[in-house]
Amino acid sequence: xxxxxxxxxxxxxxxxxxxxxxxxxxxxxxxxxxxxxxxxxxxxxxxxxxxxxxxxxxxxxxxxxxxxxxxxxxxxxxxxxxxxxxxxxxxxxxxxxxxxxxxxxxxxxxxxxxxxxxxxxxxxxxxxxxxxxxxxxxxxxxxxxxxxxxxxxxxxxxxxxxxxxxxxxxxxxxxxxxxxxxxxxxxxxxxxxxxxxxxxxxxxxxxxxxxxxxxxxxxxxxxxxxxxxxxxxxxxxxxxxxxxxxxxxxxxxxxxxxxxxxxxxxxxxxxxxxxxxxxxxxxxxxxxxxxxxxxxxxxxxxxxxxxxxxxxxxxxxxxxxxxxxxxxxxxxxxxxxxxxxxxxxxxxxxxxxxxxxxxxxxxxxxxxxxxxxxxxxxxxxxxxxxxxxxxxxxxxxxxxxxxxxxxxxxxxxxxxxxxxxxxxxxxxxxxxxxxxxxxxxxxxxxxxxxxxxxxxxxxxxxxxxxxxxxxxxxxxxxxxxxxxxxxxxxxxxxxxxxxxxxxxxxxxxxxxxxxxxxxxxxxx
Numbered sequence: 001x002x003x004x005x006x007x008x009x010x011x012x013x014x015x016x017x018x019x020x021x022x023x024x025x026x027x028x029x030x031x032x033x034x035x036x037x038x039x040x041x042x043x044x045x046x047x048x049x050x051x052x053x054x055x056x057x058x059x060x061x062x063x064x065x066x067x068x069x070x071x072x073x074x075x076x077x078x079x080x081x082x083x084x085x086x087x088x089x090x091x092x093x094x095x096x097x098x099x100x101x102x103x104x105x106x107x108x109x110x111x112x113x114x115x116x117x118x119x120x121x122x123x124x125x126x127x128x129x130x131x132x133x134x135x136x137x138x139x140x141x142x143x144x145x146x147x148x149x150x151x152x153x154x155x156x157x158x159x160x161x162x163x164x165x166x167x168x169x170x171x172x173x174x175x176x177x178x179x180x181x182x183x184x185x186x187x188x189x190x191x192x193x194x195x196x197x198x199x200x201x202x203x204x205x206x207x208x209x210x211x212x213x214x215x216x217x218x219x220x221x222x223x224x225x226x227x228x229x230x231x232x233x234x235x236x237x238x239x240x241x242x243x244x245x246x247x248x249x250x251x252x253x254x255x256x257x258x259x260x261x262x263x264x265x266x267x268x269x270x271x272x273x274x275x276x277x278x279x280x281x282x283x284x285x286x287x288x289x290x291x292x293x294x295x296x297x298x299x300x301x302x303x304x305x306x307x308x309x310x311x312x313x314x315x316x317x318x319x320x321x322x323x324x325x326x327x328x329x330x331x332x333x334x335x336x337x338x339x340x341x342x343x344x345x346x347x348x349x350x351x352x353x354x355x356x357x358x359x360x361x362x363x364x365x366x367x368x369x370x371x372x373x374x375x376x377x378x379x380x381x382x383x384x385x386x387x388x389x390x391x392x393x394x395x396x397x398x399x400x401x402x403x404x405x406x407x408x409x410x411x412x413x414x415x416x417x418x419x420x421x422x423x424x425x426x427x428x429x430x431x432x433x434x435x436x437x438x439x440x441x442x443x444x445x446x447x448x449x450x451x452x453x454x455x456x457x458x459x460x461x462x463x464x465x466x467x468x469x470x471x472x473x474x475x476x477x478x479x480x481x482x483x484x485x486x487x488x489x490x491x492x493x494x495x496x497x498x499x500x501x502x503x504x505x506x507x508x509x510x511x512x513x514x515x516x517x518x519x520x521x522x523x524x
Contacts, residue, residue, distance in 0.1 A: 014121055018112040018128070025132065026105035033101065033142050034094040037444075037451030039418040040409045042096075042143035044068050044440070046079065047450070050144075051091065053083035063226035073231055075219045077178045078146045093451035096144045103149040103179075104141040108132055110155035111366045117162045119374035122382050126389035127370045133396030134369075135262055135411040140359055142415045147362045150180035155366040157183075158335075161190060162328040170208040177212035181219075182363060185342060187212045189334035193327050242347060250344040250356065256304045258340060258361045258368055263395025265303045267388050269295050271372035272310040274379040332367040339364040358410045403511035408480070413511065420508035420515045421479060422452045427506055428475035428517050429457040436460050436520075437477040438488070444477075463491050468520065470497035475505065476518035483514040496520065 045068035052064040115127030140147040157172035176183035191209040220230040295303045377385045408414030428435045444452040445459035482488040502518035
């Protein structure tokens with residue numbers, strides 16, 4: 001696959017136009033997301049860490065003793081910047097969405113630059129457009145987490161490497177590591193490609209990619225000094241017991257989602273078919289068309305197996321040719337594979353047996369989009385690129401309306417379930433003297449900065465304290481994570497006053513997610 005970069009004389013003007021469009025999209029996102037409450041891990045540790053930093057003299061090393069106040073051991077630049085915004089503009093939901101909106105803009109622009117550098121303006125357009133329509137990317141942009149920043153700078157690093165700016169690529173990778181440590185996998189990809197192509201004749205081109213390790217070293221030493229741990233205890237230590245099929249399950253989980261979900265199997269299979277068929281701006285043969293269309297008959301796990309067969313055939317073709325792909329392409333492929341392998345295997349050394357969130361591999365998504373689209377553009381022309389890009393775009397848009405019951409925050413529709421929770425919190429506060437909620441949702445009633453309530457309201461954590469008073473009215477928040485939960489129902493029953501029983505005040509149903517408010521006492 002020859003992807004030598006060719007300068008586009010119109011590139012500066014196009015870059016400015018693309019940047020303006022990305023800025024416009026970011027402004028729209030910031031306006032729309034200003035009313036979306038902080039939820040999930042954005043509340044679980046991201047907000048708590050930023051708030052702790054803001055309340056403790058803007059120290060760069062979070063070492064609070066409360067739950068989630070140590071940033072899970074991650075680099076703290078994101079949290080520190082958010083804390084600074086809190087100090088300047090206030091601790092509000094609107095302020096919480098400033099950073100994700102900014103990195104959202106940068107990620108779209110970086111995707112445009114990457115696709116444009118690989119195969120021209122049409123490829124750049126579809127790469128950025130399909131990233132924008134990706135449910136995983138869009139859902140992460142709706143919450144203040146580090147993933148969109150990692151995605152942006154990883155894409156910029158790949159673009160810089162593609163155009164021959166090795167040192168600039170290393171700098172971008174280092175900035176990406178400030179958002180997510182997994183950026184060292186991209187640095188390792190660059191270093192390995194340089195080693196395979198240059199040997200040890202130019203050690204500087206290899207060693208420059210060690211810069212991201214400095215981020216991990218500085219972060220780890222800071223954590224060690226402040227908390228006594230180099231890595232967070234859930235990321236490194238004695239592993240937990242794993243399910244017997246953990247390897248196959250996690251491979252399907254990460255590889256299946258990154259490579260095949262939301263229509264991504266379509267451009268990937270199309271590109272592999274074009275490579276194998278040896279098409280070069282000609283009408284695809286019947287064999288090639290069958291290769292393109294056959295995965296439509298398969299379920300997603302089977303599509304993943306089909307992709308593996310196709311990739312093996314492509315690897316065999318490269319081996320028979322006797323040469324490796326171009327450096328940037330090889331590095332991008334290695335990065336995607338390393339991201340999948342790392343998150344599949346991390347549970348072998350981590351005490352947390354889960355660590356299975358789709359967002360962990362988001363940083364590799366621009367490469368997964370740009371690579372096949374560039375192959376299609378170069379081998380099939382724009383006549384094939386436009387329909388494939390349009391199909392991928394529509395698939396992504398449709399995916400935005402689906403909800404994964406196991407990872408609801410992986411799509412915008414699931415992320416917006418926090419709006420139902422806000423309605424439930426407001427109703428619960430308006431209907432009783434005291435609210436009852438699980439520990440993870442109790443702060444929704446006491447902290448208006450999270451966006452669920454206008455002023456603090458008395459709340460009791462379910463599972464704590466004595467039985468309820470018989471002459472008071474209580475409202476109970478049942479979030480989607482506890483709907484139908486036997487522990488929740490049993491614990492609530494244990495504290496009910498004699499003769500009292502909860503009645504349903506309101507229910508919100510969003511796909512598989514159900515939010516309820518129950519009423520106990522005077523106004524049943």
